[in-house]
Amino acid sequence: MPIPRDARKTRRRSNAAAATIHDVAARAGVSVATVSRVLNGIAVVREETSRDVRAAAKFLRYVPNVAARSLSIRRSQTIGIVLPDVHGEFFSEVIRGIDLAARREGYHILVSGSHNDPGEMLEVVETMRGRVDGLMIMAPDVTLAPIEELMARELPVVLLNAAARTGDAITIDNFGGARAVMRHLHELGHTRVAFVCGPLHNADARERLRGYRHAMRGMETAALRALEFQGAFTEESGFAAGQKIAASLPRPTAVFAANDSMAVGALAAFAAAGIRVPESMSVVGFDDIPIARYVAPPLTTMRVDIAELGRRAFALLLDIIINPAAHTARRERVATTLVVRGSCAVAKSASTRQTRPHRAARVPGSGREKGEVL
Amino acid sequence: MPIPRDARKTRRRSNAAAATIHDVAARAGVSVATVSRVLNGIAVVREETSRDVRAAAKFLRYVPNVAARSLSIRRSQTIGIVLPDVHGEFFSEVIRGIDLAARREGYHILVSGSHNDPGEMLEVVETMRGRVDGLMIMAPDVTLAPIEELMARELPVVLLNAAARTGDAITIDNFGGARAVMRHLHELGHTRVAFVCGPLHNADARERLRGYRHAMRGMETAALRALEFQGAFTEESGFAAGQKIAASLPRPTAVFAANDSMAVGALAAFAAAGIRVPESMSVVGFDDIPIARYVAPPLTTMRVDIAELGRRAFALLLDIIINPAAHTARRERVATTLVVRGSCAVAKSASTRQTRPHRAARVPGSGREKGEVL
DNA sequence: CGCAAAAATGTAAACGTTTACACGAATCGC
DNA sequence: GCGATTCGTGTAAACGTTTACATTTTTGCG
Numbered sequence: 001m002p003i004p005r006d007a008r009k010t011r012r013r014s015n016a017a018a019a020t021i022h023d024v025a026a027r028a029g030v031s032v033a034t035v036s037r038v039l040n041g042i043a044v045v046r047e048e049t050s051r052d053v054r055a056a057a058k059f060l061r062y063v064p065n066v067a068a069r070s071l072s073i074r075r076s077q078t079i080g081i082v083l084p085d086v087h088g089e090f091f092s093e094v095i096r097g098i099d100l101a102a103r104r105e106g107y108h109i110l111v112s113g114s115h116n117d118p119g120e121m122l123e124v125v126e127t128m129r130g131r132v133d134g135l136m137i138m139a140p141d142v143t144l145a146p147i148e149e150l151m152a153r154e155l156p157v158v159l160l161n162a163a164a165r166t167g168d169a170i171t172i173d174n175f176g177g178a179r180a181v182m183r184h185l186h187e188l189g190h191t192r193v194a195f196v197c198g199p200l201h202n203a204d205a206r207e208r209l210r211g212y213r214h215a216m217r218g219m220e221t222a223a224l225r226a227l228e229f230q231g232a233f234t235e236e237s238g239f240a241a242g243q244k245i246a247a248s249l250p251r252p253t254a255v256f257a258a259n260d261s262m263a264v265g266a267l268a269a270f271a272a273a274g275i276r277v278p279e280s281m282s283v284v285g286f287d288d289i290p291i292a293r294y295v296a297p298p299l300t301t302m303r304v305d306i307a308e309l310g311r312r313a314f315a316l317l318l319d320i321i322i323n324p325a326a327h328t329a330r331r332e333r334v335a336t337t338l339v340v341r342g343s344c345a346v347a348k349s350a351s352t353r354q355t356r357p358h359r360a361a362r363v364p365g366s367g368r369e370k371g372e373v374l
Numbered sequence: 375m376p377i378p379r380d381a382r383k384t385r386r387r388s389n390a391a392a393a394t395i396h397d398v399a400a401r402a403g404v405s406v407a408t409v410s411r412v413l414n415g416i417a418v419v420r421e422e423t424s425r426d427v428r429a430a431a432k433f434l435r436y437v438p439n440v441a442a443r444s445l446s447i448r449r450s451q452t453i454g455i456v457l458p459d460v461h462g463e464f465f466s467e468v469i470r471g472i473d474l475a476a477r478r479e480g481y482h483i484l485v486s487g488s489h490n491d492p493g494e495m496l497e498v499v500e501t502m503r504g505r506v507d508g509l510m511i512m513a514p515d516v517t518l519a520p521i522e523e524l525m526a527r528e529l530p531v532v533l534l535n536a537a538a539r540t541g542d543a544i545t546i547d548n549f550g551g552a553r554a555v556m557r558h559l560h561e562l563g564h565t566r567v568a569f570v571c572g573p574l575h576n577a578d579a580r581e582r583l584r585g586y587r588h589a590m591r592g593m594e595t596a597a598l599r600a601l602e603f604q605g606a607f608t609e610e611s612g613f614a615a616g617q618k619i620a621a622s623l624p625r626p627t628a629v630f631a632a633n634d635s636m637a638v639g640a641l642a643a644f645a646a647a648g649i650r651v652p653e654s655m656s657v658v659g660f661d662d663i664p665i666a667r668y669v670a671p672p673l674t675t676m677r678v679d680i681a682e683l684g685r686r687a688f689a690l691l692l693d694i695i696i697n698p699a700a701h702t703a704r705r706e707r708v709a710t711t712l713v714v715r716g717s718c719a720v721a722k723s724a725s726t727r728q729t730r731p732h733r734a735a736r737v738p739g740s741g742r743e744k745g746e747v748l
Numbered sequence: 749c750g751c752a753a754a755a756a757t758g759t760a761a762a763c764g765t766t767t768a769c770a771c772g773a774a775t776c777g778c
Numbered sequence: 779g780c781g782a783t784t785c786g787t788g789t790a791a792a793c794g795t796t797t798a799c800a801t802t803t804t805t806g807c808g
Binding site for chain 1 (some may be wrong): 755756757758759760762763764765
């Protein structure tokens with residue numbers, strides 16, 4: 001449908017449709033190339049011309065058409081984020097961290113959540129292809145990990161918090177964090193420490209378990225297994241585990257829950273069972289979610305800087321996008337920090353005075369030590 | 375740089391760059407128009423041709439270039455979501471709800487959070503223009519509301535949970551919910567009910583306050599004001615308010631906190647002050663955030679179906695996008711549900727037996743009644 | 749003042765789709 | 779059996795940018 005350009009232009013200006021670069025060029029009395037150059041600051045343009053163009057653009061409320069631009073430069077200035085189907089503020093924090101970093105660099109983020117099976121995830125990745133310059137995939141489930149490796153050659157991909165063995169990834173220092181928690185409990189004199197485990201298909205859960213076991217090494221396996229309770233990272237499962245722990249004999253003096261939600265559930269179970277925390281039972285969590293400091297008693301936990309996780313992941317992804325050839329796979333680890341609150345006390349059998357734990361306990365901010373990584 | 379088309383095509387197929395519709399057409403021995411028709415199911419194409427095209431596309435791992443498509447059809451199949459700079463699972467739930475609904479309709483979502491001043495928000499909206507087919511703006515702050523009205527004529531916009539007086543919007547039934555909470559407390563015999571208010575620039579907070587005051591009507595203003603405590607929707611502010619309430623004389627028999635976070639904070643304050651809940655003090659929250667059921671005692675609260683909020687907002691936005699001309703502004707309200715847990719009991723002065731509140735209390739799911747809306 | 753070099757700007761192809769219109773081949777009614 | 783439909787397919791313009799190259803204007807220098 002060949003419409004003469006000038007006719008088209010007339011129509012365009014008459015109704016309310018958005019102004020194009022041609023409109024700006026016409027109004028400023030220059031060519032589209034010049035307009036493009038001015039607006040992108042790409043080449044030397046005479047000061048006066050530049051002013052005219054800017055004025056025309058402003059007057060027409062010109063906004064470049066992103067699709068056309070993407071088509072031309074073959075980049076979308078957008079990255080995709082694929083999240084698993086899990087709720088909670090963990091994810092909003094991750095998005096926040098990424099968004100903050102991305103906006104600084106002029107990138108937008110396309111989000112898709114709610115996928116826990118490889119098929120659906122692959123489908124999402126497929127529809128994002130071509131729409132994004134790079135992909136960030138959060139796949140804590142070990143069973144999901146292999147999929148992304150397929151994509152790696154086609155699109156820059158960073159795995160968040162994942163179990164994959166290859167490619168670029170950012171993970172939380174779960175192992176080191178778990179060991180630091182255990183060290184804290186040991187310093188308080190606890191030796192009989194129960195563990196509430198997260199879902200076993202979750203890579204974070206596994207690593208935390210590994211840290212726990214590493215600290216408990218020397219115990220015979222049977223005795224160790226008796227101290228481990230299965231959970232699912234939910235308050236509910238933590239509550240159930242807490243009930244079992246309350247009923248177990250001999251009862252542990254401390255509980256390390258693999259995340260805060262389960263710790264909160266366990267706390268509720270102990271309260272219901274009449275077990276006082278921290279006097280008769282010490283409890284530690286992992287993540288430092290916001291309510292951790294408002295439960296009774298305030299929860300001692302391992303803080304994970306989630307926004308930092310997002311920030312670092314974006315930096316890594318950008319590095320790949322900018323120079324895919326020169327990039328060599330990196331795997332980074334985000335440190336964790338012990339936050340001491342009121343849910344732990346000196347073990348009954350081991351202590352004399354109430355003040356000792358305060359000397360022994362790490363102050364917030366020093367939770368991770370040199371050389372404790374894997 | 376005029377490169378003959380066939381030369382270009384050769385280059386293209388030789389290195390690893392993505393296949394285009396031309397490659398598919400060439401391989402299937404048809405024209406690009408036919409390929410487009412097959413892949414979009416837009417017109418009648420002979421079964422055999424269709425098969426060939428599909429096979430060629432599959433073989434070449436063809437994925438349509440979204441930018442080119444957007445440019446051509448002048449739509450991006452993407453909607454933008456602008457969130458304020460607030461954390462917490464409320465937002466991840468909203469995104470979840472929208473994402474679910476959007477994906478079903480083949481839409482993607484572009485997210486941008488972290489804006490609490492009009493300037494930054496406007497900037498974000500500006501950069502999203504042209505990139506999205508419609509916008510969803512969450513602006514609980516009354517001061518932010520006016521901005522979007524500017525945009526309304528340029529781009530389909532739905533306000534979530536906002537204070538604007540015009541345009542399309544989805545809001546929570548804060549007023550009705552607050553009244554239902556108060557009715558529940560009245561039925562338990564409470565007349566001296568304190569209120570912990572959210573930030574006054576927040577429209578949700580204002581409506582909940584209005585519901586509270588409506589229920590307390592008949593009280594003289596001075597006495598009423600003495601029962602209102604300022605908070606900020608945070609646990610911390612709830613804790614502070616709880617301390618003040620604990621010290622106030624005569625002490626209220628119940629507290630209605632404008633959100634769960636503050637209710638949790640107040641609970642902690644009462645525990646610290648030795649005030650037993652629910653025996654000496656009833657507490658109700660608003661939102662039903664996940665931990666609500668795991669604090670001690672489990673919190674009675676008003677549930678807001680957040681995912682539903684997102685779902686309805688998307689449906690509304692889609693309606694505008696599809697037929698902007700025929701659309702007439704709608705303002706919808708999402709209902710809330712009273713969830714009775716253990717944080718409320720019959721008022722001391724009014725009751726005889728412990729069982730009565732259970733008869734009087736509404737069961738979960740029946741919190742909202744006909745005719746109680748504004 | 750004249751000419752070469754540098755600077756500023758213009759021209760038009762390319763990015764990969766969609767789709768109005770054109771066109772040839774079946775199919776139909778009589 | 780032959781014009782009129784219908785059906786299937788192809789051709790090429792259009793979407794709004796960017797940018798290589800061409801062209802014009804300015805500047806510098808003898």
